Amino acid sequence: MSTTAPSLVGRTVDRRYVVRGHIADGGMGSVYVALDQRLDREVALKIMRADLARDEAFVERFRREARSAARLNHPNVVAVTDQGQDKNHVFLAMELVRGRTLRDVIRDDAPLPLRQSLDIVDGILQALSAAHRAGLVHRDIKPENVIIGDSGVKVADFGLARAVTTETLTTDNDVLLGTAAYLSPEQVEFGRADERSDVYSTGLLLFELLTGEKAFPGDVPIHVAYQHVHGSMPIASDAVPTVPPQIDELIARATSRNPEDRPENATAFLQELRHTRTLLDPDAMDTAPAAAVAVAGDPNRTDPLGAGSTRQLRRAELPVVEAPPRRRRNRLVLMVLAVIVVLGALGGWLFTAGPLGSVTMPRVVGMSQSAATTRVHHAGLGTRIEQIFSENIPVGTVVSTSPKAGGSARRDSDAVLRISKGPLRFTVPSVVLRPQADATAAIKAAGLSLGSVTQAYSDTVPSGQVISTDPAAGTSQKPGTAVDVVVSKGKQPIAIPNVTNQTKAAAQTTLTGLGLNVSFAADQNSSTVPSGEVISESPGQGGTAYKGDTITLTISKGPVMVTVPKVIGDSSSAAKKALEAAGFKVKVNYPLLIPVLFVVQGQSVSGGSQAPQGSTITIDVV
Template sequence: MDTTLKDPMVGRVLDRRYRVDARIAVGGMATVYRAMDTRLDRVLALKVMHPSLSTDEAFVGRFIREAKSAARLSHTNVVGVYDQGTDGTYVYLAMEYVAGCTLRDVLRDRGALQPRAALDIVEPVLAALGAAHRAGLVHRDVKPENVLIGDDGRVKVADFGLVRAVDSQSGVTTDSILGTVSYLAPEQIEHGTADTRADLYACGVMLHEMLTGAKPHSGGTPAQVLYQHLHEDVPAPSALAPGVGQPLDALVARAAARHPEQRPADAVALLSETRAARGLLTEAELDAVPPAAKGATGSPVGGPEAGAAGADGGEARTSVIPRPVLSGATEPLNATTRLAPPPRAPEPGGGGGGGRGRRRPRPWMLLSGAALLLVLLGVGIWYINSGQFTKTPAVLDKPQAEAAKVVEDAGLDVRVTRDYSQRVKRGRVIDTKPEPGERIRHTGTVTLVVSRGPEIVKVPDVKRRPLAKAREALKGAGLEPGVVKRRFSEDVPSGSVITTDPTPGTERSPGSAVALSVSKGAPVEVPDVVGDDEGAARDELRDAGLKVKVRGKRVFSKEDEGTVARQSPADGAVAAEGDTVTLTVSKGPDMVEVPDVEDKSEDEARRTLEGAGFKVKARRIFFGDTVFNQSPGGGDEAPRGSEITVWLR
């Protein structure tokens, strides 16, 4: 049964311009339809975001920004982006329609490809990526599903800058996750970063798959595949396909190097290396049939075989590309539109002649039929008189007064509500309830939803407010408290807001983040209190506007007992008024008995004194090596860590 018959989008006209003709594919973020641009009379592909994602303003905003970036690309190997817009709850992207299939379809149907065919595909892919890289764009999701091969053999790359990770509401499955992680660069997995070299890694993996018919890393779960990306190099294609030449092994190793600095700078550089590798291959190497090929015939890539791979229009084939229009008896919409009538029941008596098997209708049967006819006639008269219907007029994007007049002229009542719209001008109709074209009684009411214009809020003035109060004020205005930076201020009390970014009065969309700069108070230079009496140190720090905390455990130090041995922060540091300085109080030097090392060799004396916790300074008379005197002397007490002088002769 054709699934397009169940899709409510089929037959709609989005934005009063794009007529949706058939559903092509369904993905995690959007559904792709074949549509007709009624204004320019051309077939195109319409990607409509799923309603569950269209309510996420941040996601929609990113979708729109990146669509604009992708539309800047004008290259023969890039799927063109024509338009982007919204129609009520529908957010859509109008793009070039490519009749054909994807590289995934080719790999599924043909297995591994001959090196010549693989290079014929990867070179235009690199040309497309090179144009994007030089324009400052990174694809971030290069994979066979995003490489389109037209029926005319042209290779195009789709979904530039539009594919990102989608949260749980996109409903992705383990299989789709595996399909994506197989081409992620190690730096995307480990650090979440993706520059031009991440696209090259995906191309290297894709080239390996084309040459061998298998992905270089495989596993039953995404975690297993991710681990291999991080810890294992992409193997040489010749290990699985012995006919692959050494230049292609080197090319795959260069593109899919685990460390990004070992890859070329961008796709333009890799394209140059790819063409150089092709030039080093012999004709036999270019036309070698890999072991994993499925009945390869040498037909040009994108020819009849490739076209047939995508001709069934099934959603399981791919979720990212338009499908060729089916024709004739294979068109799904024509496949189930007619049913053969049931066979006629045999007449009693074997259907013989003379009419002997036929029965004349009985009188009670005639009366029952007449009664039934009267009932049906009465129901029909009631329906016509009491249930008259009309259709809701199409008044979208009309000024409120004009739309109301159209509805009233149709004999319907008008009710007006208002809502915000980023696209429809203030005072014009965004939507109607019922929707245009829906059936409504002649006595019914049509609700016009009129645009208030873009929804914006102003950043409130929260200067000098405590941080908690400032956050409450921002949330109350429909904004989100953003990054908090703390800095010194002599004017604003500690913990209160100094400034906001954007500044007060700036207009922003609801939900936008506002950064806050919060005061740490006036700066205070921490005084040096090491060696001071504990009480005097407390007073000096408090006079400077600082709080004092004394550690309960005292330590041995060179400072006198009861004085400050250490402080944190140290002297000279800059703290905020009201910050705390922690003091450690000395319990005096740790006195240790000095070992007697006279008449010992220098090495033995050093080991003995250092083992007791002292430092050693040697003074030599002539060239002797025996200790004849020491200071302090053996048996005396000295602070642990102090220096003992020995004289040698």
């Protein structure tokens, strides 16, 4: 129980946070709604228990872990905004998320439909993936640390479990911390936790969402912890028949007692979960689940094993029993001896030929499922089948076992046979004509990775959208395969060449060869450009066009032709005037050097013939 008094409401912490209301109490302290006066926003303020705040080692670890958690920036992670200490109050300021804890959801609504359950676990795994990539292990994944709000799934309290002790289990005093119902076997047995421990706890949450039950229920934490190490994981479909076998397999792999048999981290688990979703019937994912089997006791309340509410997993002191009266002592001794003999014989049978006796696991790796099952049954063990992906082992063949070959197991207990489903393959999604950012997200969501991104011109695909992928859409690839993407730069620009003074045919050939269309304006007379050649182009030389654009050409009809007047016999002045009036230039030539009559005796272009307007006519004057 929290030792933080509700009287904090109305007080100001660290001269910054005005406590407005009380939200909840937990194993480490109490959570309040507070106003951050500096930024004028509401935050969730977690005040640590007074006994933890007095522990200098805890405070130092808390500061270190809070700094690590603050580096996480992900939409599925409750952001840490500040941490500090105000006198005897050690606090953590976090993003305030309005919504319900996953415990509330399970209590009120479980068992949930398959789609809703997978969506929630998908959000949890996205948060854990970000943490694992940053080198952080949560260590205390449980419904109380998951919030379902308007913005989706949020995971809180990253790093706080590690802040309480340097390990989740403190081997010096054998005190178990965390929440018994969700601790991994290695946390209980050895006090160690890594990314696979978070995978284990998340698998238990998926089981609970689908069934409404804890996988390992109980009122006594030591009993719950014992089940994690020695018990068998229940099958969700036994409680809720509508749970598909693929989900049973997914949960079994995530919650394997041996960490080596689980997905190596949250990212790997997320990829397996999303692949499994593709194998399910979409119409059945929203079907209301069948009623879960009732469990004795209250399954909705977890039993935190932290300081202040912990159960000590250590040898308890034996109670003092008063000695029996002397006259009955001999009879009591005989009865005790008889019981000891009977128990000894019973124990000998139990641990040899009886159900608690040990047998050796035979070697069956590489055998077919039927042959391996037969051999294991002959050895005195039952079998439980798990289907897993394998790159190298043929379909239907044993990949690994638990226990391993040569290991011992209790007689009649179940040995796990992991049978190959063949290699895990993901389908390359179709992302052509999608923006680059959307294509990248789709490729990663499909369990693949983004390879090289190159750009190319395209006449049909708009700029910024995907032209093609390699491997192509629809092909099956290994997890994490790099998919190369070609992104459009739009149409390729074309520099308009100079085609003036080229013939009409040559100019048209030049432009169409560049992918441009050609149109023609009305022909025009030109005194400088020969007939049939290009006078001008629009757009002109030096401009930019794109394939399919149109260039307009104006073709020359040559100069304007005019009839030359006949001026022989006319005076020089009259001849010059007549020729200039007709649009010609006039050059006067004096063959006798000194003119006498000033009469035109000859002209360079005969009268009545045609000559270009503006050309020069030479007249001879004598």
